Amino acid sequence: MTRYDLIIRGGYVIDGTGAPAFKADIGVVEDTIVKLGDLSNCSADLVINAEGMYVCPGFIDIHNHSDLSIFKVPTADNYVLQGVTTIVIGNCGSSPAPVTEKNKDLVREFMWGLEASDFPVKWRSFSEYLSKLDLLKKSINVAALVGHGTVRSAVLGAEDIKASERELKEMALLIDDAMKSGAFGMSLGLIYVPSMFADFNELTYLSKAVAKYGGLLAVHMRDEGQGLIDSVIEVITIAKETGVKLEISHLKAVGKANWGKAATALRIIEEYASRGLDVSADAYPYEASSTFLSAILPKWVREGGTPALLSKLSNPEVVEKLKVDLIREGIMGSRRLEWSDIMISSSLSHRDIEGLRLSEVASRWGTDPLSAAVKILLDDRGLTEMVVFGMNEEEVAEVISHPLVAISSDGLVQLPSKSKPHPRNYGAFPRVIAAYVREKKVLSLPEAIRKMTSLPARKLGLWDRGIIRPRFKADLVIFDFNSIKDNATYLNPHSYPTGIKAVVINGVVVVEEGRHTGSLPGKLLRFCA
Ligand SMILES: [Zn+2]
Numbered sequence: 001m002t003r004y005d006l007i008i009r010g011g012y013v014i015d016g017t018g019a020p021a022f023k024a025d026i027g028v029v030e031d032t033i034v035k036l037g038d039l040s041n042c043s044a045d046l047v048i049n050a051e052g053m054y055v056c057p058g059f060i061d062i063h064n065h066s067d068l069s070i071f072k073v074p075t076a077d078n079y080v081l082q083g084v085t086t087i088v089i090g091n092c093g094s095s096p097a098p099v100t101e102k103n104k105d106l107v108r109e110f111m112w113g114l115e116a117s118d119f120p121v122k123w124r125s126f127s128e129y130l131s132k133l134d135l136l137k138k139s140i141n142v143a144a145l146v147g148h149g150t151v152r153s154a155v156l157g158a159e160d161i162k163a164s165e166r167e168l169k170e171m172a173l174l175i176d177d178a179m180k181s182g183a184f185g186m187s188l189g190l191i192y193v194p195s196m197f198a199d200f201n202e203l204t205y206l207s208k209a210v211a212k213y214g215g216l217l218a219v220h221m222r223d224e225g226q227g228l229i230d231s232v233i234e235v236i237t238i239a240k241e242t243g244v245k246l247e248i249s250h251l252k253a254v255g256k257a258n259w260g261k262a263a264t265a266l267r268i269i270e271e272y273a274s275r276g277l278d279v280s281a282d283a284y285p286y287e288a289s290s291t292f293l294s295a296i297l298p299k300w301v302r303e304g305g306t307p308a309l310l311s312k313l314s315n316p317e318v319v320e321k322l323k324v325d326l327i328r329e330g331i332m333g334s335r336r337l338e339w340s341d342i343m344i345s346s347s348l349s350h351r352d353i354e355g356l357r358l359s360e361v362a363s364r365w366g367t368d369p370l371s372a373a374v375k376i377l378l379d380d381r382g383l384t385e386m387v388v389f390g391m392n393e394e395e396v397a398e399v400i401s402h403p404l405v406a407i408s409s410d411g412l413v414q415l416p417s418k419s420k421p422h423p424r425n426y427g428a429f430p431r432v433i434a435a436y437v438r439e440k441k442v443l444s445l446p447e448a449i450r451k452m453t454s455l456p457a458r459k460l461g462l463w464d465r466g467i468i469r470p471r472f473k474a475d476l477v478i479f480d481f482n483s484i485k486d487n488a489t490y491l492n493p494h495s496y497p498t499g500i501k502a503v504v505i506n507g508v509v510v511v512e513e514g515r516h517t518g519s520l521p522g523k524l525l526r527f528c529a
Contacts, residue, residue: 004044005029006507011050011478014446016057016453016467021446026055028474031506031521035470046509048502050478056449057466058085058475058505059429062282062456063218063249063408065089067096067144068111068119069415074138076413077516081496082429082486083477084409085505086141086465086525088456091249091410092220093149093189096121097129098174103153109306109382110149110192126174127181130524138522139510141475143460145187145218146178148206149195158305160197168205175209182526184460185216185245190231191295193302196222203238211244215527216460218247224254224289226334228261232268239279240272247459248281250410251399254289254390255335262395266402273404280459282408283399285431287391288490290345290410290422293377293384296332298325306382313374323370335390339369343387343490346419349379354420355491387422387490400432401442406456407432416494423493427486430497434485445481461527474507 006028012021013036027035027042061079064087070076079087089095094110099121107121123129126146133142155170156163163171175186188203189195198206207217217239221231232248239246248269253262265281272279294302294309301312301322312318330336340359347354353361353376361376362369376384399405411425429452436443443451457466465473477500484499496514503511508521 002027002035002042004034004039004042006046006048006474006504007039007042007044008048008050008055008476008478009039011053011055013468014054014056014449015469016449018446018450021054026468026476028504028507031473033468033470033472033474036468048478050501053478053480053501054445055468055476055478057453057468058477058503059083059452060086060088060456060462060466061409062088062247062406062459063091063410065091065410065412067094069413070133070138070142071119071136073413073415074136074520075516075518076138076140078414078426078496080139080503080505080510080516081500081514082427083479083500083503084140084429085475085503086143086462088143088145088184088460090145090147090183091187091218093147093187093192093195095126095145095147095150095187097123097126098151098154098178099124100154102155102157103150106153106158106305107150110147126178126183130181130526134524137520139516139520140505140522141525142522143184143462143525143527144182145185145216146175146183148186148188148198149192151175151206152194152198156194158194160303162199163202168202171206172209175206179210179213179215179527183215184527185218186210187218187220187249189220190222191220193305196299200234200238204241207238207242207244211242213527214461215245216247217244218249220249223334224252225258225332225336228253228258228265229268232265236268236272236277236279239277245278245459248279250289250408251281251283251405252289252391253395254332254388255337257336258334259392259395262399266399266404269404280404280406280455282406282456283396284408284410284424284428285396285400285436286422286424287393287396288387288389288422289391290385290387293344293373293386294382296337296342296373297322298329298333309382310378313378319371319374326370332388337388337390341389343389344376344384345387345421346385347376347380348383350376351418354418385419387420397436397440397442400436403447405451406459407452414494420491421493423486423488423490426488426493426495427497430484430499431486433481438481462525474504476504478502
């Protein structure tokens with residue numbers, strides 16, 4: 001009689017490939033799945049009864065921002081309780097390494113989460129940062145990308161300048177070093193300082209350093225509004241010219257005037273994918289997005305990083321010029337938002353306005369919305385975060401259900417706090433099953449699971465995760481289809497999902513009956529070229 005460390009008995013297995021469910025027991029030894037089938041004659045140290053439930057691979061969040069917050073909350077509660085077993089950090093052009101004299105004061109500013117702003121950055125190279133992550137005892141697996149914005153700032157600071165040949169080489173060397181130490185690729189954040197200052201030549205040059213290793217280029221595009229299609233063409237051209245694997249991050253069309261453009265983007269992605277280009281996308285299942293409040297301002301105000309932004313905003317003449325600019329160019333550029341589309345989600349100095357729209361803040365304070373935004377930004381030293389209600393429900397459903405789109409959260413490990421972070425931080429993955437499979441019925445369950453497991457695993461080159469199969473790592477989720485549900489909302493976001501019975505990471509039970517066990521079996525995953 002074979003003995004296992006763990007047997008999951010009697011569940012319906014959805015293996016992550018998109019294939020229909022089948023009934024099977026799963027036998028695990030140490031951190032690996034070793035057997036699928038009838039194990040009724042076998043015993044194990046631990047048996048989980050999955051009768052009447054589904055068992056699927058652990059969810060892989062290909063777009064995550066927990067680069068520093070994982071050190072603060074290594075149990076990653078808001079992710080493992082969703083069934084996420086691997087997060088990919090270093091997205092949107094921002095990673096906390098490499099650090100040089102040029103960017104040592106900037107690097108924390110690039111990081112999401114207010115608590116990141118006082119985090120002690122005690123590393124220089126990307127490999128030193130990875131070693132710290134490796135040593136950290138954590139619940140969840142972590143894979144990292146190197147951020148182009150961070151690399152650019154390490155060589156050029158936060159100024160809007162063109163890189164010389166020598167500076168391009170310097171940046172390529174930093175990327176090469178990150179890839180050698182285990183980065184899965186590079187991310188671009190083309191709406192953020194300083195990634196936004198890179199021209200096509202720079203992006204192509206640096207993408208070659210990633211393509212050389214077979215790494216991934218994950219792109220927050222230049223424009224998710226009016227210029228969305230041009231932005232898609234820009235990044236597809238980079239992929240065509242360099243051979244880099246391309247992941248379009250959080251694909252969406254923001255602003256009413258731009259609705260329909262994400263659907264067009266999908267047609268373009270399909271066309272190039274069918275011709276053999278390795279291009280795909282990811283998205284989160286919500287009609288609102290979230291980022292720093294400063295992103296609503298035009299490029300000329302943000303150039304130079306936060307200190308420059310704050311000194312400009314302190315000048316009344318600049319604010320007058322901004323008023324004219326925002327009327328002409330639109331709030332958040334071509335997205336052309338309304339002030340009522342913008343909710344303050346996190347403000348350290350004004351906790352009482354968290355959850356309010358900028359239009360509401362303005363009338364409460366007896367001022368106009370731009371002046372209110374400027375005051376909040378100045379008081380928060382530029383670190384205010386917002387939630388933006390700018391997407392179309394049907395279009396989000398079309399993106400979420402497209403076969404080339406993986407599910408991501410675009411969130412980060414959270415401490416339950418007073419702020420109102422986007423609910424995607426707590427509910428993105430269960431929400432796909434609850435809202436898009438069970439309620440809207442735009443996706444089958446095996447297809448939804450594939451988009452959270454084998455699709456991102458293949459894209460990353462994680463060849464031993466994302467599928468339930470012997471010799472694959474035992475990252476598993478056991479859930480009840482009828483009751484799985486995200487409970488986080490925009491006004492009450494710190495709320496965990498229900499309906500997830502157990503989560504196993506590297507063969508260890510991390511969630512049991514919906515509660516965190518405190519186990520820390522997570523691993524730093526390194527890319528092997
Ligand atoms: Zn982004």
